[in-house]
Amino acid sequence: MKLDELTKGVFKYNPIFYLMLGLCPLLAVSTRVDNALGMSLGVLFVLVGSNVIISLFRQWIPPEVRIPCFIVVIASFVTIVDLFMHGYVPELHERLGIYIPLIVVNCIILGRVEAFASKKPVSHSLLDGIGMSIGFMLGIVAIASVREVLSTGAMTIFGYAIIPIFTETPATVMLLPPGAFLTIAIIMALINYKNIRKERK
Amino acid sequence: MENLLAIAVGAIFVNNFVLFRFLGLCPFFGVSKKTSSALGMGFAVIFVMTCASAITWLIYTYLLIPFEIKFMRTVTFILVIATFVQLLEMVIRKHNPSLYKALGIYLPLITTNCAVMGVALLNVEEEYSLIGSVVNGFSAGIGFTLALLLMSGIRERLELADVPRSFEDLPIAFISAALLALAFMAFSGMRL
């Protein structure tokens, strides 16, 4: 069933909470939901692009040099994202900073290309890329929402106030590195808790 | 001439690569279960980061800037780092098998370690000189090793602790990292 390729990345094998991949950008840019969305779109483009290209040419790539080949393809897509973001959404580009070129070492992408796209047909790889990216987006947006709401006492996405300011003394620590670690720890513990409950039943 | 001491202290403590910049988190949680493997990984990273800083700086300054192809930096840096790690692995395996035994298994992991790529990018972004870049790379490696060692020490003890089941393994490791990061925030505001 083809649709499985799409949904497995979103829930069952979520790249963040199940596979524990792509932690660096996850924690670094999850200070605001805007940044998280921007980052996810970058990852979506790179992952889908690389998955499709690698899958298309998978018979032509000699196994001995497959990793360098993958890296060049991925890095090219990352550079395209970097250039176009700089030109068209300069503010977002500035806030994401070096974490845009660092998409290239995001383990989700090399991981999916190596484990999936280099072995499967194009259509499957396309769906896999979309699914995994949505999974990544869900994870990073979840963490960013918690951090933004707690650290600013409000939530604003691209200028629209989603949650109006409800406190004058927000917990700034959530914006700082400790807050990032704390948020992901608690989200993961909740997932574990749910799984343990399920086992018991 | 930039202040080398400030770069070093900045990279090790104030802007610690793992705890402040969130770079190299995968090995930070992946190989921090035992102190011995943390140390091995740490040394491999220090060495690769120092050399990668120098190589990428030279390539950026003498190839990418003169030919006006700065936009190729992501592609070139990652390729150079991957090639360098691969070569290093081959050289060590051939000439020093005992060292290979100690560090070898960590080398392939380093290619996708964003800390190495991160330091290369930061060097050119901050416009450091060659020496500044090398110092930055070396110190960032030390900072990484320091964080990794502290973490592995904590996790070795956690093995013996009675942790709630939902928090076992990774969640509690993240909580420890949060506390470590909080402790490192005390370095905020150090100025040299």
Add this chain to the structure above:
Amino acid sequence: MESVKRIVRISIPLILICIVSGATLTVSNDMTKGRIEEVEERKINGSLSIVFPGASFNKMDDYYSAMINGEEMGYAFVAEGSGYSGTIKTMVGMYQNGTISRIHVISQLETPGLGTQIAEPDFTNQFSGKRIEDIRLRRDGGLIDSITGATISSRAITEIVRTRAEEVMNETR
């Protein structure tokens, strides 16, 4: 002979991929180059009109002279230096008598939520109307209130602005 063949077989795809990648990126670079330059220029121009609203600017060596109705009002210049965690770049407008008209932070990489407040009006408005020698934190004997929890960032930007302002003052004298 066998090994040469093998090397060729392995390296040709890799080389081809590199060539295609280089070509694609050159094309994308050409496509975005104009826009990126425009964006960077707009950042400067935008901040110029913030520090001296309604003025026109003439580019001098390393500052802009601000003209209103054909009369020189003062100077606008970029002050740059290292903050708490990265470079702080700010546009400064200064009247001829050495009073600051307004400052506007162009880019900074300070701690989100704390140090980033140096870019907000609550902080930057303090500079307006102050004389160069008063551009110091209160605890350093000046008239600028630092941001709670972000003394380093506050001091950094204050020092960056004052140092550059003094330089420009000496140049234009």
